[in-house]
Amino acid sequence: MGLVLLRYGELALKGKNRSEFVRRLRRNIRACLKAHNLDGQVTSVGQRIYVQTDQPDQALEPLSRVFGLTSLSPVVQVPREIDAIIKECVRQAKEAGVKPGTSFRVRSRRVDKTFPYISPEIDRLAGEAILQELGGKVDLSSEADVTIGVEVTREGALVFSRVIPALGGLPIGTEGRVVALISGGIDSPVAAWMMMKRGCNVIPLHFSSNEVETSKALDNIQVLSRYSYGWELRPIVLNHHEIISPVIEELRAIGQARWACIFCKRTLLQKASEIAEEFGAHALVMGDALGQVASQTLANMEVISYGIPKPILRPLIGLDKTEIIAIAQKIGTFDISIRDEAGCPFLPPNPITRASVAQLKEILKQLGYVEPLS
Amino acid sequence: MGLVLLRYGELALKGKNRSEFVRRLRRNIRACLKAHNLDGQVTSVGQRIYVQTDQPDQALEPLSRVFGLTSLSPVVQVPREIDAIIKECVRQAKEAGVKPGTSFRVRSRRVDKTFPYISPEIDRLAGEAILQELGGKVDLSSEADVTIGVEVTREGALVFSRVIPALGGLPIGTEGRVVALISGGIDSPVAAWMMMKRGCNVIPLHFSSNEVETSKALDNIQVLSRYSYGWELRPIVLNHHEIISPVIEELRAIGQARWACIFCKRTLLQKASEIAEEFGAHALVMGDALGQVASQTLANMEVISYGIPKPILRPLIGLDKTEIIAIAQKIGTFDISIRDEAGCPFLPPNPITRASVAQLKEILKQLGYVEPLS
Numbered sequence A, B: 001m002g003l004v005l006l007r008y009g010e011l012a013l014k015g016k017n018r019s020e021f022v023r024r025l026r027r028n029i030r031a032c033l034k035a036h037n038l039d040g041q042v043t044s045v046g047q048r049i050y051v052q053t054d055q056p057d058q059a060l061e062p063l064s065r066v067f068g069l070t071s072l073s074p075v076v077q078v079p080r081e082i083d084a085i086i087k088e089c090v091r092q093a094k095e096a097g098v099k100p101g102t103s104f105r106v107r108s109r110r111v112d113k114t115f116p117y118i119s120p121e122i123d124r125l126a127g128e129a130i131l132q133e134l135g136g137k138v139d140l141s142s143e144a145d146v147t148i149g150v151e152v153t154r155e156g157a158l159v160f161s162r163v164i165p166a167l168g169g170l171p172i173g174t175e176g177r178v179v180a181l182i183s184g185g186i187d188s189p190v191a192a193w194m195m196m197k198r199g200c201n202v203i204p205l206h207f208s209s210n211e212v213e214t215s216k217a218l219d220n221i222q223v224l225s226r227y228s229y230g231w232e233l234r235p236i237v238l239n240h241h242e243i244i245s246p247v248i249e250e251l252r253a254i255g256q257a258r259w260a261c262i263f264c265k266r267t268l269l270q271k272a273s274e275i276a277e278e279f280g281a282h283a284l285v286m287g288d289a290l291g292q293v294a295s296q297t298l299a300n301m302e303v304i305s306y307g308i309p310k311p312i313l314r315p316l317i318g319l320d321k322t323e324i325i326a327i328a329q330k331i332g333t334f335d336i337s338i339r340d341e342a343g344c345p346f347l348p349p350n351p352i353t354r355a356s357v358a359q360l361k362e363i364l365k366q367l368g369y370v371e372p373l374s
Helices: A015-037 A054-063 A082-093 A119-134 A187-197 A212-225 A240-253 A256-276 A298-305 A321-331 A357-366 B017-035 B057-065 B080-094 B119-134 B187-197 B211-225 B240-253 B257-280 B298-305 B319-330 B358-364
Strands: A003-009 A043-044 A048-051 A069-077 A103-110 A146-152 A157-160 A175-180 A202-208 A236-238 A281-286 B002-008 B041-045 B048-053 B068-080 B103-110 B144-150 B155-162 B175-183 B200-208 B236-239 B283-285
Touching: A003 A015, A003 A054, A003 A157, A015 A043, A015 A048, A015 A054, A043 A236, A043 B298, A048 A054, A054 A069, A054 B200, A069 A082, A069 B358, A082 A103, A082 A119, A082 A146, A082 A157, A119 A146, A119 B144, A157 A202, A175 A187, A175 B298, A187 A202, A187 A212, A187 A281, A187 A321, A202 A212, A202 A240, A202 A256, A212 B080, A236 A240, A236 B068, A240 A256, A256 A281, A256 A298, A281 B298, A298 A357, A298 B175, B002 B017, B002 B057, B002 B155, B017 B041, B017 B048, B017 B057, B048 B057, B048 B358, B057 B068, B068 B080, B080 B144, B080 B155, B103 B119, B103 B236, B119 B144, B119 B211, B175 B257, B187 B200, B200 B211, B200 B240, B236 B240, B257 B283, B257 B298, B298 B358
Parallel strands: A103 A146, A175 A202, A175 A281, A202 A236, B103 B144, B175 B200, B175 B283, B200 B236
Antiparallel strands: A003 A048, A003 A069, A043 A048, A069 A157, A146 A157, B002 B048, B002 B068, B041 B048, B068 B155, B144 B155
């Protein structure tokens, strides 16, 4: 039987939000264990969560993908007695390879302040024992080769030598639903991932125009599922051509084919808003960035967004392409996104790059639509 | 006279955008030098920009804050002859402290392919000379203590030992204007900075409700100015109470004081949209995040955004508070933002946390407004 200690961020947790945060986090941790066929008991004590499981080593990697956690450590629990603590520190130091030439430190924390030794004393006593038995040299900085951690709780003392970083964020389910438009490209899966990280239940929406791009989008949604414990990502796939063709034909009829991309995106966002309304989602998520292609201008963004009922979240709008690619590589969507590419059959030879709302209104009038905003 | 070599990212630069990017970048570099009373000649050759200046050491730090640049190096130019290159490599290696025990490498690049020595030969010859004169050991990895760089151009050879990282992004002025709402808090200056980084001309807008918050906002705009070479940040300051009081009174009159925050934000965004229209800006920028306070919900975001004519860019929406704070510290706004805080006098005791558009429409009707969207 092994024990894993899970840490979560507290900075953003004010008042009432906190209990909901921890409740969701526990639930998502259970979902993670279940998804990987791992048994495990999840409990929370104070500002820590514990997972007791037969397979702690198998659990570490999946658990590191549960949003809301900041780090995890496999721990050994010993009685809350100074001798037992020292002995376990020495054992783990040895296991972690401390020998003459290795730098190490012991860092302890009393969660239970009634324990008779204060933290610096525990650090010193355990440190001396390690020095005596294994050699090495003490280095109190974060540069030390090995750090042995101790947490003294009411039930016992926990000793660990590994801290595995997790992803931070908020537990999925604490912030509600969003509809994320997922294409076959690099950006949109990253945008969806970032909103999942901020606690959103993502409803993935893909407008399918060909098999190449659709298979990339669906594969990426599969990858995103690995981060969505506690909320199943069920892709909604709609036929792009069916939705877009009539609009393009109308535009061609009035000689405004240059507006194809603008109207395409507007139509997809309108459709996405309807789906959001149907599924109780409060916002749309897009992978919009600035300056990647000629038509990705603020002017076009204004015209595309104009009158769309749901707010559009663009978590990548402040990032460089290099930063977006780095996230895509980290989360595992990049290689899928750069597979073969299929172009859009509706792309006009000279798409408009600096649209204006006044022009949009004019065209909408020509097409017989009522203006979306007064 | 000293020479500084400036590098910029190319990833996002496709076709036509590139010449505009470089032109703006050069202009902003000149503005940076001028702002710091540094003389300097700015030229670009191939994929590099050069600054020739009397005070290269003073120029490095300001230049590292010009968006669009990825790194800079003070360089020494020598004739494009192998002996001169080797001699300068040895001199700089000595200056950089190479001695027995130091690891080093030489990395050269032929911009001009007619130079008779290929890069690996230059690396080897210069490396051997350094070994012979100074000792040390060759380490071809990025772990080397000292890296000497060589670029052979048509005009001469450039040798350098320092690479100072810059901020990346796009040159300010390439993406157009946005109105950024700046409060006295941590988030909004970071949001504005991120859009500056993505090439936007930011028009800072502050709604002043008290001196404490207004002085923080204006001080932070001063800090942001250090990144806005080529575009002057001219804050627009409007009286918050004058704009908001009538709305709050109307809400109180119909017993809907709980909606104060929602209507306050809607009113400010309407006002900001008008200002954006007046100044030719295509979008608004807000520091919105999720889950920081009870009222920061997706439901409220939907209702606040509903019918606002300009798109709202929220570059922090996918970030954790720890990530936002790290940026605020890096750019220098954090310490200002956490000075004394002044609360809002209009804050209702129990602000609404899950507003709906249907309720909004109902209240707008009661207040006698025409619906903003059909």
